[in-house]
Amino acid sequence: MTSQRPRRRAGLLVAVACLTVVSSTALMSCSPIIEQRGYIVDEKNLKRVKPHQTTKEQVKDIMGSPSTTSTIPNGPEGEAFYYISSKFETDAFYPPEEVDRTVIAVYFTKEDVVDQVAYYGLQDGQIVDLQTRTTPTRGKELTVLGQIFSNLGRFNKAKDDKKDSGPTPGRQGGSGG
Numbered sequence: 001m002t003s004q005r006p007r008r009r010a011g012l013l014v015a016v017a018c019l020t021v022v023s024s025t026a027l028m029s030c031s032p033i034i035e036q037r038g039y040i041v042d043e044k045n046l047k048r049v050k051p052h053q054t055t056k057e058q059v060k061d062i063m064g065s066p067s068t069t070s071t072i073p074n075g076p077e078g079e080a081f082y083y084i085s086s087k088f089e090t091d092a093f094y095p096p097e098e099v100d101r102t103v104i105a106v107y108f109t110k111e112d113v114v115d116q117v118a119y120y121g122l123q124d125g126q127i128v129d130l131q132t133r134t135t136p137t138r139g140k141e142l143t144v145l146g147q148i149f150s151n152l153g154r155f156n157k158a159k160d161d162k163k164d165s166g167p168t169p170g171r172q173g174g175s176g177g
């Protein structure tokens with residue numbers, strides 16, 4: 001009987017180990033995948049950009065190329081650089097969801113010196129739907145099965161007979177030729 005105890009304990013330990021591995025794998029597969037997209041903000045570099053001191057070229061040297069720039073000068077002021085960063089989470093098979101966004105806007109004066117550095121987050125953004133218009137179609141919309149069944153019985157035997165009786169293009173004489 002004493003030889004059975006170590007076997008039972010070994011079997012129990014293997015079962016517990018397998019259960020632990022399976023449960024930890026299941027828990028890890030449920031954790032979201034986090035993706036960082038766009039510009040990665042480095043706070044040390046950002047502190048080096050000083051309003052009314054740093055030039056546009058120095059900003060490019062310190063922070064790198066901007067994600068985008070303003071296409072129109074900001075009124076009487078000059079241009080603006082935008083550094084955009086987003087964080088997305090993907091759970092299992094669901095599409096990625098944006099959970100955080102940071103936009104650093106560096107505004108310049110006409111003399112190409114930093115005027116202001118502004119921070120915008122996900123809560124500051126607005127969703128813009130670029131295509132809200134749809135073209136209405138006339139008539140009844142049918143499903144594929146509706147189209148198939150609506151065409152049953154809609155053929156004209158007389159028209160089909162006339163097609164066979166005339167000459168075939170490219171051949172001499174009748175249809176049997």
